[in-house]
Amino acid sequence: MEKLVNDFSFGLFFWQIIILVVLVILLKKLAWKPILDALNAREQGIQDALESAENARKEMQNLQADNEKLLQEARMERDSMIKEARQIKEKMIAEAKEDAQREGEKMIQQAKATIQTEKNAALADIKNQVATLSIQIAEKVVREELSTNAKQERLVEDMLDDVTLN
């Protein structure tokens, strides 16, 4: 202990205090402050970069989800459109069929009516002709019957007989 006290150098103590205080102040100003600032800035930068990367990833995910949704919607729309088109097609076919049938029936009806009128006309014509023919035949027969006087007299007699009979 005495040796320690004897060896203690106040001068060295004094210089050490001065040197250390000056060194701390100088290093703080010249080295530690810029170094620590740079390190902090770098760490902050890394932190920010990581965060923005994470954000970008999330955004990407969102975009992807949106895309997926859009695609889904488009697909659904397409499906519904196809379905609608099919329905329209079927409806159109059905309508066309119905129309055609109706038209056909109408035409058949018309044809039938025409046939009927034609037939009636033909029948009437035939009747006329038959009547003409019958008259002509009857004329001829009558002419034949009444060609002689005797026959004419007999006819008159017959007729008179009939009248009396009645």
Place this chain on the structure above:
Amino acid sequence: MQKENVANFLLACLLMFVSFNSQAFTAKEPQEGGDAKVNTEEEIKEYIDHHLADSHYVNFFSDGETGAHYGFPLPVIIWDDGLKVFSSGRFHHGEDLVEIDGQHYRYYHSKIYKTDAEGTITYNENGFPANERPLDFSITKNVLYMLVVSILMLLVFGGLARQYKNRNIPKGSGRVLEPLVLYVRDEIAKPNIGKNYRKYTGFLLTVFFFIWILNLLGMTPLGVNVTGNIAVTMALALITFFIVQFSGTKDYWKHIFWMPGVPVPMKIILAPIEVLGMFTKPFALMIRLFANMTAGHVIIMTLLGLIVVFQNWIAGPAFFGFTIFISIIELLVAFLQAYIFTLLSALYIGMAVEEHDDHHPADNEDIPVL
């Protein structure tokens, strides 16, 4: 570029290896130096004492045959009824007296004493010189190395700071320094001090690198023992002490003088203990660093001295190997002591700036005071 870096690194490793080894070799040399050959136990002890002490010369080694010293003298600055500045070369390693304004000064065992014209040294009952000593502000070997380390730190870390202006990631030596700076910030300052760590990180970084570099310098053949000097560690501890006291919050002082949450008689008993604690903490810092570094130097020097004492072919290599082994441990201790000093400083500062907003009297009633 990459190749050049690898080459630089290998060169640095080689230099480290050489200087580390040469320590063992060159440190042995001065054992035979001095005025005569140093080969008795007393002489070795004296030599070790001399090595541990500060000096007014930078001596690389001495020639035992001729008594010549290879090194250079340093300026002596003493305050003795006025400032007196002269070169320590005038002492001729203690052989000559220096007379200034009619006052004689003698250089004796690395200290400057006032003597009469004959240079008589009187001794007190403890065997120490009783002569009056002038106030010695000399730029001694330790002061010189502290200045060298300071300039080195300013250059190295100033350079690192400049690197960050142009790039985010430093290159070259900065690659090694940056993790160390980060280590001090993240492992020492942040966890111990808390949210205000930034204010004290500069001091902690300075102290850490200052102690570490000086510890490592003590491992080189330059023969310096700065951190193993109690005046140096006292200055370091004192600055920590003042920083702690000046950053103490209201809570800190309350915990010292009027401990909350304990009964009044206990408060009265605790106050002096806490006040004592204020001083024992930096005192422990001072003693720990001083004792560890001094012990390391003493062990290495003693082991080397044993080679000289035994002087045979078995002990020589054995103690030499042992010295290498201890030197490796000392390399670790050099870092460890710097780390511990900084860590404890951070811890004490942390205790002083801590906000005790989680302390509620009701909670504290049950906590036993250990």
